[in-house]
Amino acid sequence: MLCTGCHTGTLAPSFIEGLFKAHTCSDCGGDWVLIEDYAVWRERHPDYEFAKGIYFEEINITDTKEAMLCPVTRTIMRKFKISATDTHRLDYSSAVGGLWLDKGEWELLVSGGLAGSLNALITDAWQRRIRQTNAKDSFVDIYHDKFGEELYIKIKEMREWLNAHPQKTDLRAYLMAEDPYSA
Numbered sequence: 065m066l067c068t069g070c071h072t073g074t075l076a077p078s079f080i081e082g083l084f085k086a087h088t089c090s091d092c093g094g095d096w097v098l099i100e101d102y103a104v105w106r107e108r109h110p111d112y113e114f115a116k117g118i119y120f121e122e123i124n125i126t127d128t129k130e131a132m133l134c135p136v137t138r139t140i141m142r143k144f145k146i147s148a149t150d151t152h153r154l155d156y157s158s159a160v161g162g163l164w165l166d167k168g169e170w171e172l173l174v175s176g177g178l179a180g181s182l183n184a185l186i187t188d189a190w191q192r193r194i195r196q197t198n199a200k201d202s203f204v205d206i207y208h209d210k211f212g213e214e215l216y217i218k219i220k221e222m223r224e225w226l227n228a229h230p231q232k233t234d235l236r237a238y239l240m241a242e243d244p245y246s247a
């Protein structure tokens with residue numbers, strides 16, 4: 065994986081703190097961390113002290129030269145600053161749930177007691193993703209309970225057929241009208 069930070073190095077598998085998987089750039093020393101791996105680290109450190117009053121502030125990228133691209137998807141990552149410090153920046157790819165930390169950034173976050181607060185950023189994005197999946201699942205359950213298996217399958221098929229039909233608008237109007245034959 066080519067480094068999108070320095071554009072010259074490659075991202076090779078590594079272990080941050082010997083605890084969680086990351087990829088580290090051979091040239092600039094930046095770290096690419098997946099939130100799954102970070103979440104595992106957090107679980108193993110339940111007693112980690114959160115620094116108080118930390119929040120992440122999204123920086124609006126006006127100059128695309130400031131933007132960093134996600135090494136996986138090559139799309140622009142969101143840039144955040146950590147409010148309490150004003151010096152730390154991190155880039156976040158919501159597409160793959162990956163974080164970019166410049167060289168030494170992780171150590172700085174740890175020494176500043178901020179490493180645990182990455183959670184605030186990550187879990188928020190993470191849970192939004194989980195919530196979306198859950199919402200979809202629970203709607204399936206609701207319809208399933210309401211219609212029963214057979215009817216649910218049938219109505220779902222009808223819906224898919226209707227939505228794929230070139231005359232769907234007219235067909236829907238016909239279907240929904242109380243009396244489609246009245247003026």
Ligand SMILES: [Zn+2]
Nearest residue numbers: 067070089092
């Ligand atoms: Zn690099």
